[in-house]
Amino acid sequence: MATISDVSRIAGVSKATVSRVINGTGQVKESTRELVRSVMHELNYKPSSVAQALATKSGNSIGLVLSDFTGSYFGILLKQASVSADCMRKQLLIADGHNQAESELKAVHSLVEKKCDVIVLYSRMLSSEQIIALNQSIDIPLVNVGRQLPSDAGYSIAFDQKNAIKMAVDHLIDLGHRDITYIGPKPVTPTSISRSQGFTDAIKSHSHLTIDTRKLTCEFGFIEGYAAGKEFAKQKRLNTSIVAASDDIATGCIKALTEEGIHVPNDVSIISIDNDPYSAFIEPALTTVEVPIKSIMAQAMLVAQKMIEGNDSTQPEILCGQLIVRSSTRPATL
Incomplete structure (x- = not known):
């Protein structure tokens, strides 16, 4: 791989001159500039982007x-x-x-x-x-x-985030569901806080209805969603619907529930957030709120x-x- 030393040696100029040509700084004769560029082209020399940044105070x-x-x-x-x-x-x-x-x-x-x-x-x-x-x-x-x-x-x-969760909750309530479980991470990051609080706020906005709610803690991920689905299935009386904080949680839940003989959506409806590319291709295809x-x-x-x-x-x-x-x-x- 060619170096700046190779360019300066073949062009017959100093490394400082080559550097000035590369960075467009200082005064260099046009003939010298053309010669250096020609040699750089012949050697397929690629200047270091970091070195250019230091010289020009801009990394492009x-x-x-x-x-x-x-x-x-x-x-x-x-x-x-x-x-x-x-x-x-x-x-x-x-x-x-x-x-x-x-x-x-x-x-x-x-x-x-x-x-x-x-x-x-x-x-x-x-x-x-x-x-x-x-x-x-x-x-x-x-x-x-x-x-x-x-x-x-x-x-x-x-x-x-909060509006996305509200859209999910409203969809389930419009379908007649009055037993809703939220499955999502502990509210510690901005996203997890907003989604968890969004669920609470959405339920409160329907205070004229009697809605039975539950929250299960589950980190983002397929395996985590699977474990949460197994825990959900242990209820003596199943909630009829789930709001999952992400598509991967929902996907894990569906697999776990299917293994437990609980059918989605006949027994439990599931809606999630994200609309990841795979969400339309699992069985059943996920109802979800798209994050743009x-x-x-x-x-x-x-x-x-x-x-x-x-x-x-x-x-x-x-x-x-x-x-x-x-x-x-x-x-x-x-």
Whole structure:
């Protein structure tokens, strides 16, 4: 692999001159500039993006911090970010937050050191106060994804989690269900807090009805949903419907209930949140509330581009989901 030393030796110029040509800094004769570029082309020399960033104080890149990489949710986020970055002709530099507040902060600062033009942050573990302090401590614009945050935290685009749960609850109640179990994680992250509280609020909005409710704790995941489904099946009197906090929880539940001889939706209706790509292909196909993941990330990247161009006046946004009715829910049996 060719190095900057190879280019300078063959072109007969100093490495400093080659560096100035690469970074467009300093004064270089046009003839010398053309010679250096010609040699670089012959040798297929690719300058270090990090070195360019240090020299020009701009990495021509967008940083992306994700709290996790597992599951189709983050896969869709990552793919859309990559597509958007390509369209913007920007490098996408990715850092892992490891689902820990300290790691998320380290990830952001690692991208600051690489001179990213803007950083897109999907944080699960940092508090609002920590993100505000972070935004005020760095000189790179911050775009927050998946969280509704104060303006001091930088631009934010979020999904209305509580409204999504309300849509799910309303759908079951419209079908005549009056026994509803919520299955989801402990309310510790912004998403899990919003979805759990959203269920409570949605039930309260139907206070004129007598609704029997229950909450089962279950982390996101197929295996976790399967275990929760087994626990649900132990009830002496089954609730007739389930609101699952995610499609993977619902999928695990359906398998567990089927093994216990409980049929979905004839015995128990299940509705969930996300509308992951597989949700239409399991049996029965999941009724779910779609989270517009691609739209959220595409808009976040568009705002990032505007910030790079010097326009930072974009207002925070909140997107709502859409109810997708499939086969896992049906009217309650009277």
